[in-house]
């Protein structure tokens with residue numbers, strides 16, 4: 001069946017079974033491979049995208065349930081939080097293998113949009129669904145604090 | 156005149172025969188093993204998700220009429236609640252009535268992974284909502300269960316670690332259940348999130364009986380004076 005998806009501000013027609021996970025459509029049909037397939041079971045967060053501004057695991061959403069949403073992937077992410085986090089990620093050299101990192105950043109952006117100056121506990125709460133097999137957690141935390149501080153001084 | 160083999164020669168002959176039969180047996184066993192290993196048979200095949208999942212075993216609930224022979228209304232009421240308690244104490248219900256801020260999951264009621272917390276409204280922390288993963292319906296491809304009302308019961312309605320009698324008294328206490336008896340009956344008999352317990356998807360074992368049968372037991376329990384075990 002044909003579905004029209006709004007991804008990164010553009011409409012795409014895709015011909016898929018309605019039960020296909022959104023993640024597969026993003027990666028295989030739309031070639032947006034920045035969003036990663038980790039576990040396929042909502043356990044790791046590698047597939048995180050934003051649906052109407054809220055983080056969601058694209059491996060666990062049927063494509064037919066995503067038609068009415070504004071979907072934003074790492075490729076289309078923009079705004080002050082995204083830029084501050086990207087710069088902090090580079091400064092702290094956060095990624096190791098990098099596989100989890102687009103999901104980490106998508107969750108971190110949602111965190112900073114909700115809480116301007118997160119505490120360590122806020123970061124743990126928001127990021128606990130994003131696993132990193134290279135255990136870059138301490139650098140992720142430092143980079144989020146750094147980005148929050150940058151955003152705080154620039155506003 | 157015949158030549159008799161020497162004693163030494165006889166022994167040599169016996170040893171030769173013994174070795175020959177041991178090697179013979181080894182050869183026959185190896186040939187049989189090779190034949191078995193090479194015998195053509197079907198390779199493991201890929202399976203559809205539905206085939207891979209074990210069919211969930213269905214437990215039945217006793218009907219309200221099964222309790223008619225109990226003459227004493229209080230005893231009957233307790234018996235009705237104990238039967239309903241098979242649903243209440245089922246992991247499908249208990250997992251969302253935790254005594255901490257963290258739900259449990261699976262038949263083993265292990266702590267929820269990923270690590271999540273109930274948040275102010277029982278639907279998760281503002282930055283990690285239940286709806287990050289749980290959608291309006293069960294999603295078979297990832298096995299993640301879902302319902303539009305997905306949330307935890309309030310902490311005052313924690314059931315885990317309580318006896319069935321304690322749960323019963325808690326249900327009847329509006330300060331803790333936040334429900335009148337009519338609302339309680341509606342919650343048990345008609346609420347769609349409660350109803351999920353009978354349609355949990357994937358290979359999760361559903362709660363016993365049906366929501367309708369469970370609702371009838373709760374109604375009969377309330378009608379007979381709502382006695383607690």
Ligand code: FES
Nearest residue numbers: 038039040045059
């Ligand atoms: S791939 Fe979606 S959470 Fe792991």
Ligand code: FES
Nearest residue numbers: 096098132133134
């Ligand atoms: S950087 Fe390797 S999994 Fe996170």
